[in-house]
Amino acid sequence: MHYNSFEIEKKWQHYWQEHAINEPSDDKSKAKKYILSMFPYPSGRIHMGHVRNYSIGDAIARHARTQGFNVLHPIGWDSFGMPAENAAIKHHLHPKKWTYENIDYMRGELESLGLSFSKKREFATSDPLYSKFEQAFIIKMYEKGLLYEKSQTVNWCESCHTVLANEQVIEGCCWRCDNAVALKEMPGYYIKITAYAQELLDDLKTLEKGWPKQVLTMQENWIGRSEGLEFSLALSPDSVEKLGENFDAFTVFTTRADTIYGVTYAALAPEHAIVKYLIEHKLLDEAKISALTAMQNMSERDRGTAQKEGVDLGISVIHPLTGEAIAVWSANFVLAGYGGGAVMSVPAHDERDYEFARKYNLPLKEVIYHDSSDLETSAYTAKGILTNSATFDGMDNEAAKAAVISHFESEGLGKRVVNYKLRDWGISRQRYWGAPIPFVHCSSCGIVPEREENLPITLPDDVEITGEGNPLDSHPAWKQCSCPVCGRDAERETDTMDTFVQSSWYFLRYCSENDPTEAFKKEDVDYWMNVDQYVGGIEHAILHLLYARFFTKALRDLGYISSDEPFANLLTQGMVLKDGAKMSKSKGNTVDPDAIIKEYGADTARLFILFAAPPQKELEWNDSAVEGAFKFIKRFAERAENAQTMQQLPDIDHQALDKNEQLARKKVYEALKKSNEVYAGNFAFNTLVAACMEALNALGSQKNTAVWSEGYFILANVLEPIIPHICWELSERLFNLQNLKAIAIKEEVFIENSLTLAVSINGKRRDEIEVSKDADKETILSLAKEQCAKWLEDKEIIKEIYVPDKLINIVVK
RNA sequence: GCGGAUGUGGUGAAAUUGGUAUACACGCCAGACUUAGGAUCUGGUGCCUCACGGCGUGAAGGUUCAAGUCCUUUCAUCCGCACCA
Numbered sequence: 001m002h003y004n005s006f007e008i009e010k011k012w013q014h015y016w017q018e019h020a021i022n023e024p025s026d027d028k029s030k031a032k033k034y035i036l037s038m039f040p041y042p043s044g045r046i047h048m049g050h051v052r053n054y055s056i057g058d059a060i061a062r063h064a065r066t067q068g069f070n071v072l073h074p075i076g077w078d079s080f081g082m083p084a085e086n087a088a089i090k091h092h093l094h095p096k097k098w099t100y101e102n103i104d105y106m107r108g109e110l111e112s113l114g115l116s117f118s119k120k121r122e123f124a125t126s127d128p129l130y131s132k133f134e135q136a137f138i139i140k141m142y143e144k145g146l147l148y149e150k151s152q153t154v155n156w157c158e159s160c161h162t163v164l165a166n167e168q169v170i171e172g173c174c175w176r177c178d179n180a181v182a183l184k185e186m187p188g189y190y191i192k193i194t195a196y197a198q199e200l201l202d203d204l205k206t207l208e209k210g211w212p213k214q215v216l217t218m219q220e221n222w223i224g225r226s227e228g229l230e231f232s233l234a235l236s237p238d239s240v241e242k243l244g245e246n247f248d249a250f251t252v253f254t255t256r257a258d259t260i261y262g263v264t265y266a267a268l269a270p271e272h273a274i275v276k277y278l279i280e281h282k283l284l285d286e287a288k289i290s291a292l293t294a295m296q297n298m299s300e301r302d303r304g305t306a307q308k309e310g311v312d313l314g315i316s317v318i319h320p321l322t323g324e325a326i327a328v329w330s331a332n333f334v335l336a337g338y339g340g341g342a343v344m345s346v347p348a349h350d351e352r353d354y355e356f357a358r359k360y361n362l363p364l365k366e367v368i369y370h371d372s373s374d375l376e377t378s379a380y381t382a383k384g385i386l387t388n389s390a391t392f393d394g395m396d397n398e399a400a401k402a403a404v405i406s407h408f409e410s411e412g413l414g415k416r417v418v419n420y421k422l423r424d425w426g427i428s429r430q431r432y433w434g435a436p437i438p439f440v441h442c443s444s445c446g447i448v449p450e451r452e453e454n455l456p457i458t459l460p461d462d463v464e465i466t467g468e469g470n471p472l473d474s475h476p477a478w479k480q481c482s483c484p485v486c487g488r489d490a491e492r493e494t495d496t497m498d499t500f501v502q503s504s505w506y507f508l509r510y511c512s513e514n515d516p517t518e519a520f521k522k523e524d525v526d527y528w529m530n531v532d533q534y535v536g537g538i539e540h541a542i543l544h545l546l547y548a549r550f551f552t553k554a555l556r557d558l559g560y561i562s563s564d565e566p567f568a569n570l571l572t573q574g575m576v577l578k579d580g581a582k583m584s585k586s587k588g589n590t591v592d593p594d595a596i597i598k599e600y601g602a603d604t605a606r607l608f609i610l611f612a613a614p615p616q617k618e619l620e621w622n623d624s625a626v627e628g629a630f631k632f633i634k635r636f637a638e639r640a641e642n643a644q645t646m647q648q649l650p651d652i653d654h655q656a657l658d659k660n661e662q663l664a665r666k667k668v669y670e671a672l673k674k675s676n677e678v679y680a681g682n683f684a685f686n687t688l689v690a691a692c693m694e695a696l697n698a699l700g701s702q703k704n705t706a707v708w709s710e711g712y713f714i715l716a717n718v719l720e721p722i723i724p725h726i727c728w729e730l731s732e733r734l735f736n737l738q739n740l741k742a743i744a745i746k747e748e749v750f751i752e753n754s755l756t757l758a759v760s761i762n763g764k765r766r767d768e769i770e771v772s773k774d775a776d777k778e779t780i781l782s783l784a785k786e787q788c789a790k791w792l793e794d795k796e797i798i799k800e801i802y803v804p805d806k807l808i809n810i811v812v813k
Numbered sequence: 814g815c816g817g818a819u820g821u822g823g824u825g826a827a828a829u830u831g832g833u834a835u836a837c838a839c840g841c842c843a844g845a846c847u848u849a850g851g852a853u854c855u856g857g858u859g860c861c862u863c864a865c866g867g868c869g870u871g872a873a874g875g876u877u878c879a880a881g882u883c884c885u886u887u888c889a890u891c892c893g894c895a896c897c898a
Contacts, residue, residue, distance in 0.1 A: 213817070214816095224894095224897065226898090256898075334896085335897060338898080350898065352898075355896095613825065625840095628838060684827095687836090690826090690827075690837035692837095763832095763878065801832090806833080809879060
């Protein structure tokens, strides 16, 4: 058969659509598989990363379908976001027009790859209907106290003109444009993800089997649980007076309660309320005030690399156990958002405090003793015995942690607490192309949610995108509304939601077929969730995957769904590289998927991508290997001439076959066996393709038509998830499509009459012998010795080892 | 600094419980066919050596009859977090 990829692919893409083979069944009694590749942002054209992502997901989905599962394999568009506005500024296109035109174009590109998506469930997150349900969720969260508004210091990206969540700041830079992030005090809406910190941490354990360890570790670190002592440091009477009696104490948190007697000073974040008060009321000299304001204005990134710096605030607190007065400083390395923005400082046993104390000549007090401790050169932070610590002296420091906390608790001085690094999720974005936050500012009622019957709050089309300011804010009429509570004139919130809100629940919307009345039906979600296999890039290890996990739990607690975790199994694919670097327009090393499909076909692109590396690893693009993939498909198509038309597997008397024929059958069934293994979990498609190539090579060294036919019956089945078009074509021509379902393995082909055993002398392989299947150990060993006589001359045999079916090892001296 | 991962031919990569290292492919070499083509087919291809043979999975040790695989130490690369008290 002459291989014309273009005609074959067009024909089958049309057929699949016509026969709706990709649509799941409504029959909920069937066993299901929910296979999901992360949905794309419609940037304009697909790139090789998409091809890889969707080829992997499609192979898994197609395989599940041939195994008889009811398969949900949907696609949609993560279509709100900044690039649409950037395009609007650059090309004077409306973001909506740009976005939906991109979607139409990219949908065609994905179709040309032969991806078996369910069409009926497709949507874009910028569809008003999607916003409607999302806004309703947000209001529900607000009503349950899971969403609140506050003003605080936030991460501000000057180039995107918007606020960023903590997760979206990568090494002090914006996740999207890589610009340095500045700090800015602003009002915004926050989702209380911290209320779920413990559950998000605990449930990582339930994902250990299905998620890569790396992702679990990253999430664990991000949540950052730590246990310790929280207590109050009372200000001295003269300090209280100095602060106009506005403060009498501040709270600190420590994980080193055992070092409590080593405290020699305390330090406040530059943003701490006491520091702000001192500056406002000019209670410090000018040099100190300017030092403090400089510290406040420094970005988070610069603070991370800056030298330790501080200012003596001229106030003091009372040590809760000793009653001593302790100086209070403000230091640039104390974080405002963690543990109350204040710390107790133990320079003898904390590296940061040590460095700071050395710089400003503050006293050190040793309270943990160990032989290897040398406070002249560095802080001692490891294990030891307590000293200078009153009644705790002589205790092991680990035991002392608990003892000190108990002491604080029984004296009413403090308590054991758990702290998390995770912060609440700020979702306000000062941008146009996003889902409006459904709240109204009323001068008498304050901030109130919009009424559900008024949802969705949609974006106005008549805006000019200039990149300066938020068009919703400057729009003449859009924000004017009436208060949903009192009916008086009010103003809409003009911030829009972080686009990660949309991607936090899209997998739920797919469960029901684009229902206009509900986000999803509970019974559909109960049937389809959880996602059995999720496929996507490692770059979402924290961002999207943490938010989606949170949303699932929150929606569960709001009564919408029953899942605890959205994604049972996660496959993080590696990047596609060219010349050792990530493909990118700026480097000019991209390969256009459309061009590859045009030249070789979708099957070739898919085969190369799945064959060149295991999916989790980086994939180096290689033009001649692509050519090689094409040649394999061509050979596969041409050699189909050796097979005969049939509707089921032929009966073959294995014992009557010659050696090559038997080997060919064995290789074919090995490929089938491999297929079952690969889809059961490790997804090593590269080894599966190799097994198929071996099988085809083995078929080529024999001439038995029945063996050829059986081989094609099975290989077209095994390869269908990877190169579906050519496989359907061959299956139709040869087998009336009867081979595209689960095939049982015939174990008889693996039974051998004789075996080949390796013979090693002192562990080094020297020769091999062929023995009959039921030869006994003595016979085998004597044959081995006979055949390897030249290695045994003048040697004394010390030991003879026989590993059945594998090898013989003779140890000599 | 902390955490995670990865080191195997010229290249991408294989290798059940420890059991014939380099499957499969790319590249390269030779040959066949040939309207001399970047087509197709056949054979070869870890390194050193004319050969016998020796050496080989980042490096060094160890356990074992047997180690890519297990243990210890170490080096390199990549990724993530980064003053979280």
